[in-house]
Amino acid sequence: MKHRLLSVAAMSGFLAVALGAFAAHGLKKVTSTEMINIFNLAVEYQFYHTFALIGLAFAANWLSPKLVNLAAGFFITGIVLFSGSLYLYALIGQKWLGPITPIGGICLLIGWAIFATAAWRKPVNTD
Template sequence: MNRGLFLFASVSGFLAVALGAFGAHGLKNLVSAEMVSVFKLGVEYQFYHTFAVIAVALAWQYVPSRLLGWAAGFFIAGMALFSGSLYAMVLTGAKWWGPITPMGGTCFLLGWLLLGAAVWRHRVIGGN
């Protein structure tokens, strides 16, 4: 298990719950329903990728690979760029955050590819 990644995931999960509660209860009087939906999308993807980081942290002892480190890095960058840009756009009203969101999505995709590559490479090389 990778302790640092597991700790990161626990903080990210905590923040996702807190932000989700804020989005469900605190935002509806501040922004439009559409912007509440955008905020919730950021929370949703943060949760998905918090679980992905947990999976990488747990896989570390079975699939020791630099590719796992890169996968986790891309998942974390994706959370910052994708979810972070959505949160910032909703909370500030600044639409210029919008073009940053796809960069986060690209990081998520790369993270999943690298996670798969780490497992595939371990299977092929390690024979398990």
Template sequence: MNRGLFLLACVSGFLAVAFGAFGAHGLKQLVSAEMLGVFRLAVEYQFYHTFALMAVALAKPWVDSPLLNWAARLFIAGMLLFCGSLYALVLTGHKWLGPITPLGGMCLLAGWLLLAAGVWRSRGAQ
């Protein structure tokens, strides 16, 4: 197990719950229903990729590939860019953050591909 990565996933999970609660209770009266939906989307994707980070951390003993490290890095970058830009967009209203979101989405997609490639090419335990 990659202990540091698993710990980072735990922190990300904590933050996703906190952001989700903030979105459900604190933002309801402050932003439009559309922006609330955007915030919820960011929370959902943060959760999905928190679990992906946990999977990468736990797969270390069975999947012997440096591609796992790259997948984790891309998941982290993707969460920061995709989820972070959506959170910031909702909280600040700055529309210029919009173009950052697809870059984060590309990182998330690439992370999944590298995770799959790492498992495929692994010489770890069967």
């Protein structure tokens, strides 16, 4: 198991819970329902990919370390770009953030493709 990756996943999960609580309790009085929905979408995707990072951390015992690290890097970058741009957009309403979101989504897709490739290939010999 990759302990540092698991630690990053735990921090991401903590942050997702905190941001979800902020959306549920702190945003109602300061922004529109549409912006809260956008913020919540960011929280959802951060959670999905937090669980993906946890899966990678445990799968690292059997999969190629190089591919695990690469997939993790794309997941983390995707979380920052996809969820991060949506968080900022919902909070400050700047439309220039719009093009960043799909770049983050592409990073998330690449992470899943690399994860699938690592799982498809012959597992690392753990003997």
